Amino acid sequence: MTGVTPRYRALADTLRERIVSGELTPGQRLPSAAELAWEHDVGRDTALKALGVLRGEGLLFIAHDNSIRVGPARRRPASEPEATPGTLVRLPKEATLIARMPTPREREELGLPEGTPVLVVRIDDVEEVHAADRTAMRYT
Structure with missing residues (x-):
């Protein structure tokens, strides 16, 4: 149906x-x-x-x-505008990186195809969300 x-x-x-x-x-x-x-x-x-x-x-x-x-629901703007293939996000040492599936709203905002995960950078109780298929992360 x-x-x-x-x-x-x-x-x-x-x-x-x-x-x-x-x-x-x-x-x-x-x-x-x-x-x-x-x-x-x-x-x-x-x-x-x-x-x-x-x-x-x-x-x-x-x-x-x-x-x-x-869970914590507050977000801050991503450190870079829209991620493009090969985008590198530098993470401070105190950041925690989490991979998970996106919410429907995140999927729409990031233009993600079904089944594509996101990378969530968490510092204290704030988060920023990045598309996992076009973002690289490195601790600085």
Whole structure:
């Protein structure tokens, strides 16, 4: 069936929008998968799959107490405008580099084909996102 959004994807989209809008703030605890399933009238497995999508995008994490929490959502502008093939981004020593799959919005903004990951540079609680297929990184 064309045009039908899977229920897990719809739930992930709803939660993502709440995170991006600031309604759900960094560090905030989310309800359990069972509670989300009840609230959104989906099965627990559907809720778990939606949470997995958002964890893969870096928007959620599992805290030390096993709760599901919102990850840091603040971003700063990339150090270079649009990345071109062979772009080199120099990283300060305190930076952490993470590879993950992009959010739908990041995929659109960076013009990424489906399945292409992003490289996320994190310094303290701010991030910048780069297309992995056309960016090289080097610690300075």
